[in-house]
Amino acid sequence: MLLGLQLNELGQTMIAGAPLLEWLKAIGVWAALSVVFIVVQRVLASRIEALAARTRTNIDNVIANVLRQTRAYFLVGLAFYAAVAIVQLPRPVVQWGGRIAFVLLLLQLIRWGSGLITFYVERYRQQKLEEDPAAVTSMQALGFIGRLVLWTIVLLVALDNFGVDITALIASVGIAGVAIGLAVQNILGDLFASLSIVLDKPFVVGDFIIIDNYMGTVEHIGLKSTRIRSLTGEQLVFSNSDLLNSRIRNYKRMRERRIVFTVGVIYQTPKEKLEKIPQIIREIIEAQENVRFDRAHFKEFGPSSLNFEVVYWVLDPDYTLYMNIQQAINLALFERFQQEGIEFAYPTQTLFVYPMKPVEVAAPQDANGQAQA
Incomplete structure (x- = not known):
């Protein structure tokens, strides 16, 4: 209850x-x-x-x-x-x-x-x-x-x-x-440029890039700036927006390296030896490893040399490997040219002197127009 x-x-x-x-x-x-x-x-x-x-x-x-x-x-x-x-x-x-x-x-x-x-x-x-x-x-x-x-x-x-x-x-x-x-x-522009770099990936940390006249390895990509270590040791700092507005060359993504160089010989070289030079160059380049030969041609008559243009590809982007191959090619060319009696050209000037006829000088005259003795 x-x-x-x-x-x-x-x-x-x-x-x-x-x-x-x-x-x-x-x-x-x-x-x-x-x-x-x-x-x-x-x-x-x-x-x-x-x-x-x-x-x-x-x-x-x-x-x-x-x-x-x-x-x-x-x-x-x-x-x-x-x-x-x-x-x-x-x-x-x-x-x-x-x-x-x-x-x-x-x-x-x-x-x-x-x-x-x-x-x-x-x-x-x-x-x-x-x-x-x-x-x-x-x-x-x-x-x-x-x-x-x-x-x-x-x-x-x-x-x-x-x-x-x-x-x-x-x-x-x-x-x-x-x-x-x-x-x-400006800050927002750099921020969105940073996001664009991350998403689009024109380069990443560790890539070797060239921007205008500056080159170096990417060390850091921040929210406002990107830092690059140059070949001479100093650090280069670029704002991200300026960086994307520039022309960037990314060498880290290079698959092969195209090499062009010129060899000059003297004008006194006989025609028969000039015809042999492209084949000599081809044999030397094809003897190297990690290399693909492209062409070798008698290109032009230079001011003091007959010039041959050579093109080949290094199948690896490593710069040190390229320099080692180019050095081996240069040494082999030097040796073969010595064997063939072909002389390398160097800047020279030839001065041609012609004898001139003596100039006759008129004899002096008096007031009456008679030649004086």
């Missing part, structure tokens, strides 16, 4: 338009659902993480990351909205419960999005750290931009859900964004 009176009193006590007994029921359902949601999340996370450790696919890793990033406050808020809806509390309570659950959902979406961005950036870092550390730095910057965009979108959606006019807000932010963009346009 006493218990019935107490329940009757609880049923008559009103809180926020609902009997206290209904509130107690909602709290009980809320607590039960919270425990169920949290337990299910923990069990599923541990099971899928164990499965991901045994497989090489990325899908289970992504699912495990999503479950691991699911926070208890989101599950508790979801349980609260479900409880007030199940118990059928007054409509304003259900609406506020929905808004609270929506805000918690947005926060959870931020956690999920940030977790996925971190997961892929970390995965990319592990894959590219040794071969392209600059790309890792830029990808981390790209991840930061992704998180910033995610936070912005979630904030606008949350404000719109609470009745804030986001159209005027976006317009104001847009005007401020234009002003800020004009103030930092």
